[in-house]
Amino acid sequence: MPESDKSFDKEGLGNILLVAVSLCLVCAIVVSTAAVLLKPQQKLNQELDQKQNILRAAGMLPEDSNVDPQGRSIDELFGQFTVRAVDLRTGRFTDEVDPASYDPIKAAKDPARSMELSDTQDIATIGRRENVSLVYLKESEGGVDKLVIPVRGYGLWGTLYGYLAIEGDLSTVAGLGFYSQKETPGLGGEVDNPAWKAQWHGVSLFDQSGKPAVRLVKSRSPEGSMAAGYEVDALSGATLTTRGVQNLVQFWTGDLGFGLFLENLKSTT
Ligand SMILES: Cc1cc2nc3c(=O)[nH]c(=O)nc-3n(C[C@H](O)[C@H](O)[C@H](O)COP(=O)(O)O)c2cc1C
Numbered sequence: 068m069p070e071s072d073k074s075f076d077k078e079g080l081g082n083i084l085l086v087a088v089s090l091c092l093v094c095a096i097v098v099s100t101a102a103v104l105l106k107p108q109q110k111l112n113q114e115l116d117q118k119q120n121i122l123r124a125a126g127m128l129p130e131d132s133n134v135d136p137q138g139r140s141i142d143e144l145f146g147q148f149t150v151r152a153v154d155l156r157t158g159r160f161t162d163e164v165d166p167a168s169y170d171p172i173k174a175a176k177d178p179a180r181s182m183e184l185s186d187t188q189d190i191a192t193i194g195r196r197e198n199v200s201l202v203y204l205k206e207s208e209g210g211v212d213k214l215v216i217p218v219r220g221y222g223l224w225g226t227l228y229g230y231l232a233i234e235g236d237l238s239t240v241a242g243l244g245f246y247s248q249k250e251t252p253g254l255g256g257e258v259d260n261p262a263w264k265a266q267w268h269g270v271s272l273f274d275q276s277g278k279p280a281v282r283l284v285k286s287r288s289p290e291g292s293m294a295a296g297y298e299v300d301a302l303s304g305a306t307l308t309t310r311g312v313q314n315l316v317q318f319w320t321g322d323l324g325f326g327l328f329l330e331n332l333k334s335t336t
Contacts, residue, residue: 118142125203125213127144127213159331174199178195182196190314191219213234283299
């Protein structure tokens with residue numbers, strides 16, 4: 068080795084450590100800069116995704132397109148909705164939270180902003196229910212045109228999160244869609260099958276006494292009968308997911324969900 072290279076031993080421990088630490092530092096800077104720079108875009112994408120899910124549940128956006136048949140974009144279509152906060156304890160609108168930044172699912176984890184459900188109350192197996200939730204209202208001169216509510220409940224493998232869209236009569240389903248679920252593809256995962264989802268359109272939510280009445284059934288009641296109006300086909304080979312979906316729809320349209328709010332809204336429109 069020439070005399071000049073003796074002082075610089077590139078395979079020495081100190082040098083190896085220096086290179087490793089420098090590389091880690093550079094990578095850490097690159098990753099954190101990317102994370103910070105991409106955060107606003109990620110937030111925008113999340114919001115767009117949420118708008119898309121709400122519009123799909125409401126039947127205003129086809130399953131396979133980002134524009135409606137008239138060519139209107141997600142933002143344009145979602146602009147027809149007003150987002151309002153609702154106090155689920157009173158069934159009334161509230162200004163207690165800012166709907167633009169409020170997260171009902173986060174609130175449900177906070178004992179100060181949610182209630183613990185007893186076993187008999189907790190038919191959707193969610194543990195706690197937030198005090199305040201959000202609704203998405205599409206209004207026209209004649210009153211409510213469509214109302215979309217967030218819903219969630221346990222299936223077989225995890226919680227299904229979605230939106231239930233209700234027609235202006237506040238009693239008939241416009242559509243149901245899940246944006247997050249862990250059920251098995253081909254079994255419980257069929258909750259995402261467009262053909263199964265299409266059956267929800269027109270289903271009656273409440274019986275004559277106003278109680279949640281939706282049933283997921285293996286064999287349908289005779290066509291034209293009152294019972295048939297509440298029915299959707301069960302998912303074959305997925306009894307547990309089916310039960311979960313029935314329970315979550317019944318929970319969120321019941322007194323502990325949006326039931327009081329729906330009653331109040333009916334009486335004011
Ligand atoms: C690998 C595997 C995955 C399953 N995934 C689901 C599921 O996502 N949802 C569900 O309800 N049942 C699922 N099941 C079936 C349940 O264990 C149970 O047998 C079923 O819900 C009974 O439905 P059936 O009465 O319609 O046959 C799965 C079973 C296996 C073996």
